[in-house]
Each structure stands twice: as C-alpha cells, then as structure tokens.
Amino acid sequence: MKKRYLLAPGPTPVPEEVLLAMARPVIHHRTPQFSEVFKEAAELLKYVFQTKQDVLILAASGTGAMEGSISNLFSPGDEVIAVNGGKFGERWGQISEAYGLKVHWINVEWGNAVDPGVIKNILDKNPKVKGVLTQASETSTAVAHPVKEIAALTKKRDCLVVVDGITAVGVFDVPMDEWGIDVLVSGSQKALMLPPGLAFVALSDRAWKFHEKARSPRYYFDFKKEQNNLAKKTSAYTPATSLVTGLRESLLMIKKEGLKTVFTRHERLAEATRSAMEALELKLLAPESPSPATTGVYVPEAIDGAKFVKYLRDDMGVTIAGGQDHLRGKIFRIAHMGYIDTFDIIIAVAAVEMALKKFGHKVKHGKGVAAAEKILLKGYK
C-alpha cells in the first residue's frame, strides 16, 4: 500500500471538488448550457489575470499559447529579445526562430534572474526590437524574473512585453493591466489546480494592434478568431469541455479564497520550504530571486539526483521534480502552488530528510521539518 503525493511544478494536485465537477456527464459544446460555463470561466479568468482584457481559453498545453503569442503578434524578420534563463526561456527563442524571427538571446545563468539593465542595453542599441519575451517564473530553475521592471522598459517604445506566466498567474502577484504586460500566457495544470490540457492568453490593446499587422502563418491558434467566438460564449474549435467545467470550479475556489490570500499562502509555503532546505544545509538553486511557485535545491554531491528523485517517487510515493538539461541529476524541485497547503510541505520536507538518510547523507532527522513548522505556523491564528 502506497499513497501518492504530487509536489511537482505541474501537474499539481486537483481538488476533489474539481475532480467531481469534471466527472459530471459530458455536455455538448454547442449548447446554451455549455456556453454559460465557458463564459463564466472566461470572466473568472479576468480576475486571476488581473485584467480587463478578454482571456482566451485554448485546448492546448501552455506551449500552444506561447506559439500563438509569436504567430499572432509578429512577422518573419521581426526582431525580439528572448530571456534565456532556463528551459522555458529557451523555448521562447526557439518558437521565434521557427517562425523566422530574429532573436536577440540573453543567456542568463540557470538559477539567476535576468538583469533588466541588460534588456535595456539591447533595446537601446536595437530600436527595431518589437518584443521582449520572458518568463515571470522560470519553472526549470525556480527563479522569478523582474517582470514589472521589464514591462516598464517597453512602455515608451514600439515593443511588446510578452510574458509566460504559466507558473506565475495565480501563484504570485503579476497584475497584467497595472504593470502594462502586453501578453500574458498561462496553463491549467499549475496554480489553476486542473489537469493539463488548457492554455490561456490575454492581450493588451497594444498587443491587439500588433496582431492586426502580424503576417505569420497561423490557423488553430488564431487569437482574433477566438476573441470573436468568446463574444458569442464559445470557442473557434471544439473546447475541452470537462476541463472547462473543472476550470469554472477551480476559479470559483480561487475567488472564494481570494487572490491575495492565495498569494500569501504560496509565499508562506515557499518560505517554509526554503527555510527547511537551508536548515538541512542544502544549497538553494535560486537564493537571490526564488519563485514562489517552486524551490530548486542542489542535491548533495555524493548523491545521484536522478536516483534520489526516483526513490522519492517510486519508494516513498512523493513526486517532486528533478533538474533538466545540464542540471539533470544535480537538483530537485519541490513545488508549492495550487492545491497545496501546510502538510504537503511537511510531507515533502520529511520525505527529503528520510531519503537523504537512506542515501547515506549525514542529516539530523526533524531539522528541516522544525524550520518549516516555524514558518508554516504563521498561517494559523
């Protein structure tokens, strides 16, 4: 008998209420019944995106909305800046190149946030740059980039700031309209507490103007077509109905808890996790600009990180994530976003302590949990 716990940076656990909503009999997608669900979900998304703009709902994973953001806003030959500080920053650049854009790569050491000054320099030297592509939270390195500062740089230029908020929207404060973010992308399987399968994207007025001029080829991800359909409470192509039904439920839960309360919870869980790892004398991957979505931790040198993560998953039932690319086998990542609370963090920390012991690492039982408990207690009256 083994219980399973999901503490990976996506997919994240789905609340019972949402699972039950998705288990309801399938509604046909071209009916008034489903239109109401779709429209309500889209309205609730505005609350979570902190925007007055339409939030489009796509049957795709987050990468689909990222690709759509390139193909809907730019044309072959356009220049963009890609903040490449991890697996997903790299993806922005790769998509851009696939569409024939000219990419100014900013290679940021994994675990660091981008320096907005570097972006400013490139913008100053290349006045034709039409977009800055970045993550709000780089999932692969557990880093939060300074999106507010980056957005400010683009305001007096003919240049959009395009933000992958897949592990940021609903995780921490990324107010789209207030910060002047032009494109904000997210996905279902992170803070929105759903299985994978839905992507979301919202565009500023400036971005919609770019859309009018963009000549990249596109069909399935046609944002204007989706916006027109949304006005009619539907989507251009068959929507993922059960996921949208679940989405309405999870968004209602978020609204009930309150966005600020959700952010505070995530910050508390993140702080507890970092504090626990430091108490265990483990080195954080991103000590300077940690993302509230996930904590990256270096595995002790004598331990094979891939085996460590596998042991946690297969033997202890606790799924966390390992590292990607050159960090493979060197780090693990504990997520703390979405349907995650106090005792999930206790579980993750206790599991890490116990697994370290099993791998022969010198560790004092309970030391990480003790540090976590002290922070977690702040959440209780």
Added chain:
Amino acid sequence: MKKRYLLAPGPTPVPEEVLLAMARPVIHHRTPQFSEVFKEAAELLKYVFQTKQDVLILAASGTGAMEGSISNLFSPGDEVIAVNGGKFGERWGQISEAYGLKVHWINVEWGNAVDPGVIKNILDKNPKVKGVLTQASETSTAVAHPVKEIAALTKKRDCLVVVDGITAVGVFDVPMDEWGIDVLVSGSQKALMLPPGLAFVALSDRAWKFHEKARSPRYYFDFKKEQNNLAKKTSAYTPATSLVTGLRESLLMIKKEGLKTVFTRHERLAEATRSAMEALELKLLAPESPSPATTGVYVPEAIDGAKFVKYLRDDMGVTIAGGQDHLRGKIFRIAHMGYIDTFDIIIAVAAVEMALKKFGHKVKHGKGVAAAEKILLKGYK
C-alpha cells in the same frame, strides 16, 4: 483553503479505488450480479477474520453485531463476564443487561489491559458463566487486551469467548480459529477502509450450538437466518449494496497487500506515533499494552484537551479523537489503521507539535517528527 486529514479511530480514510467502486451505478440486490459481489466479499472476509466459518455481513454499525452476539447466543438469566476497561467494554455489559443477562463486571482502569487471572478467578467461582465478553482492542483507551490468553481460559468450560474486534480485525493478528475465539465482531469503518454502515460477525461451531439453545428475542439480527441466506449468496434483509461493493474492493486491496504486511505496517505506524509522543515528553495513556490501532496520549495539564482536538480539526484540518467520559478533555487519540501510511503519521505528529506551540506549551519543533521518521524508515528498502 484547507485540506482535511482523517486520523481518528474510525471512521478512517477510504481509498480512492473504494470510493470509485461505491460510485458505480446501483445494482439491485436481488440479482445474480449483486449476489456475486456479496458472495465474494463474504469469502474475502474469511481471509481477514482468519477463519473457516461463515462471516455474516449486516447492514448495521458494529454495535448491531455486538447486540446480535448477545441475543443469538444467550438467554435471559444467563451469566456473563464483561471486561469493562473502556467505553466499549461497558457496552458489552449494557447490552447484556438490556437482554436480562446477569453480568459479572470486571472494571479495569482505563488505559490498562485486563488481567486474565481476574477472569479465571471469576470463572472458577462461577461455573455457570456462559460467556466472556471482551474487546481485542478497546478503542476508547487505545489498549489491546490479551485475547489469546482469555480465549484459552474458556476452552475446557461450557463458556464462549465473545470478542469485539472492531478495531482489531485487519489491524493486528487475531486469528479466530487458531486462538479458539467463539464470536468475532467487526465493522466497516476501521481497518476495512470503508465508510460506516456494515457490521461483520463470525461464530465458532461451539457458538452455533449455543445459538440453537438461546431464547433471547431477536428479529433483524438473526444469525441463523443470515447464514442460511449467505448460502444462497444473499442476506435476509436489504443489504447496503454500495458499501458491500466497496467492501469487496477494500478486501481485495488487503489481500493484495497481504494480511501480515498490513499488520507490520500498522505496528510500525503505531510504534512511530508512540515514539514521537514520548520524544515530545507527552505521557501515553496505555504504555504497557498499547493497541496497534490507535495511540492515546495525555494532553499537558495546562491545556484543555477538548479545545486542543478542536483546534487541530477546525484550524489545522487534522481530525484526531479526544477522550470519552472521564477522559474527556484529558487525552487525544491518533489512529493508525486502515488506509494510513508514513506521511499520515508525519502529518499527525507535526500538527500536534504545531498546535502545542499555539497553546503555549514548551515544545521543540521537529523533535516528535524526528523520532517518528527513524521508526518509519524501517518500512523502506
């Protein structure tokens, strides 16, 4: 947002597989389809009861099967011994008196196990005693009684040993046939990992002979009628079909894990819990003869135990049990039977540590968890 964790000594958590089985469309109870489910569940119960006898399935809570055990085996005026070492021992005596039996009460201090020598003395002095009524595990005091020794005392006498195994069957080793237990009672909401609503009872050959002579009034709980119906793969009155469907599923899970493995798991979880509580310098209620089903712990004197348990439940989402009767407000009980594993114990211990802190008790964070981790690690290769 608050997740809920159930660590009470009944009801216990129900596995997802069982919940899904119970969510299947209702089958009519007088059909071959349901008969197969009913029969298979009854067969699997023999494995868990460790008996060759029929195990009857009743739509009732455990108390129903206790009452049936009295009314089916004894007659008004019959003498029985009731081991009264807690709330449920008291119940044996109360049911017996309700049916006009003469009860020899053995009052055992709550937290202690009964001394078989005391039972032997009463039996020696009262040769007409026809039954010894006891718990295998007294849920209210977290004590395990010496059932094997008690059963041995009755073997050369015309006297049955009637055992409430509600928090024992499937929790720890109580081999009915091997120990010569005459009546073994259990319920659905403990180690069998189901919601409340089903009671089970098995009778030895000796007990069935007693049944023939017993003249107590009975109707719904007529064991012979149920046995006759079981032979026809059904029950006398409408069975609780969804619970029986879930029962088959949970019994298959237990059989797959293996009874000995289940017992070892419970013993490890119990040992970890006791070790954690001692590390926190809390006093155990039953240090001498602890039940592997649940651990009883004295609340520090300065703390109101009822408020403590309520805080854990309402503020932290962790449901454990308080004390009953004169132990009310003085103890709490953490259960570790059924669908409970390593990280449930970690959660319970961490929650107790954190709540103690909130109640102003001097406690070293992580000390209990550390002690638990050391024991729990034994369960991993």
